[in-house]
Amino acid sequence: MLLYSDQVLLIEALATQLGALLADKEKKIVTAESCTGGWVSQAITQVAGSSLWFDRAYVTYSNEAKRSMLGVKARTLKSEGAVSRAVVEEMAEGALKKSGADFAVAISGIAGPGGGTEDKPVGTVWFAWNLAGQVDAAMVVLPGERRDVRAAAVTLALQGLLVRVRRWLAQHPEVPETDKQLPQLLDEAQ
Numbered sequence: 001m002l003l004y005s006d007q008v009l010l011i012e013a014l015a016t017q018l019g020a021l022l023a024d025k026e027k028k029i030v031t032a033e034s035c036t037g038g039w040v041s042q043a044i045t046q047v048a049g050s051s052l053w054f055d056r057a058y059v060t061y062s063n064e065a066k067r068s069m070l071g072v073k074a075r076t077l078k079s080e081g082a083v084s085r086a087v088v089e090e091m092a093e094g095a096l097k098k099s100g101a102d103f104a105v106a107i108s109g110i111a112g113p114g115g116g117t118e119d120k121p122v123g124t125v126w127f128a129w130n131l132a133g134q135v136d137a138a139m140v141v142l143p144g145e146r147r148d149v150r151a152a153a154v155t156l157a158l159q160g161l162l163v164r165v166r167r168w169l170a171q172h173p174e175v176p177e178t179d180k181q182l183p184q185l186l187d188e189a190q
Contacts, residue, residue, distance in 0.1 A: 001143055001144060001148070001152070002152075002155075004147055004148055004151055007148070007151035007152060007154075007155055008151065010155055011039075011043045011151065011154050011155055011158060012043065012046065014043075014155065014158035014159060014162060015043040015044050015046060015047050015158060016047050017162055018044070018047075018053075018158060018161060018162050018165065019044070019047040019048075019049060019050055019053060021162065021165060021166065021169070022052075022053035022165065023049060023052055023053060025053070025169065027053065027102040027103060027165075027169075028053055028054060028055040028099075028100060028101040028102055028103070029044065029053060029054050029055065029101055029102075029103045029104070029105070029161070030054075030055045030056055030057070030058070030095045030096060030099040030101035030103070030104045031044070031056075031057045031058065031095070031104070031105055031106075031107075031157075032057075032058045032060060032070055032088075032091040032092060032094065032095040032104060032105070032106040032107070033057065033058070033059050033060070033106070033107050034059075034060055034061055034066070034082065034091075034107060034108040034109065035061075035107060035108060035109035035110065035111045035125065035149075035150060035153060036107050036109075036150055036153050036154050036157070037059055037061065037150075038057055038059040039150060039151075039154045040057075040105065040107065040154050040157050040158065041054070041056075041057030041059075043154060043158065055099045055100050055101040056099050056100075056101070058070055058091075058095055058098075060072075060091065063077050063082055066082065066087065066090075066091060066108075069094070069098075070090065070091050070094030070095055070098065071090065071093075071094040071097070071098070072087055072090040072091055072094060073090060076090055081120065082108055083108050083109055083110055083120050083124055083125075083126055084108070084126060085126055085128070085137045085139065087108055087126070088106040088107065088108050088126045088127060088128035088137060089106070089128045089130075089135055089137055091106035091108065091128065092104040092105065092106035092128040092129065092130035092135065093130055093135070095130075096130050096133075102131070102132050103129070103130070103131045103132070103161065103164075103165055103168070104128075104129070104130040104131075105127065105128070105129050105130075105157050105158075105160065105161050106127065106128045106129075106130075107125065107126070107127055107153055107157050108125070108126050109123075109124055109125030109126060109142075109149070109153055110122050110123065110124050110125070111123075111125075111146045111149045111150050111153075112145070112146050112149060113145070113146060121141060122149070123140075123141045123142040123143060123144070123149050124139065124140075124141050125139070125140055125141075125142060125149070125153045125156070126138070126139045127139075127140075127153075127156060127157055127160055129160055129161060129164045131164055131165065131168045132168070132172075134168065136160075136164060138160065140156065
């Protein structure tokens with residue numbers, strides 16, 4: 001596991017890579033965070049020019065916030081718990097629906113030091129990435145103290161977003177309308 005200071009540097013590098021990838025693609029990201037408390041969106045907005053590719057952030061720490069802000073169903077929270085695949089998938093879906101974004105990442109976990117159970121120990125974190133309706137989710141159990149768990153969760157959220165956005169863009173190589181019209185404009189000008 002990386003030292004906390006190294007995690008912080010890695011987070012910055014990942015957000016910068018994500019920005020470079022999306023800067024000219026006319027695609028936007030939304031975040032829905034619980035245990036990371038907005039850290040993913042903070043890392044993204046540290047990147048100059050992020051307003052071109054970042055739409056908004058939802059920090060939904062409480063179950064009520066998950067329900068009212070993102071539309072997570074009360075029955076899902078009750079039956080699965082806030083730290084579950086079903087909840088992060090609903091968080092990511094709700095974030096996309098309520099935003100102007102194309103891609104979403106959602107995170108919910110138990111950063112500690114308390115709150116863990118036998119089934120969901122401290123360090124359990126669920127992620128969901130929703131790329132224009134294509135949903136992928138993953139769960140990890142991260143070691144370390146609270147700050148280590150949170151830093152590793154932010155790193156994994158950004159890494160997962162970067163990998164999935166790259167894959168999505170490779171599968172959807174459409175060119176923005178403004179770029180499609182440029183050759184026509186140049187031909188017409190001659």
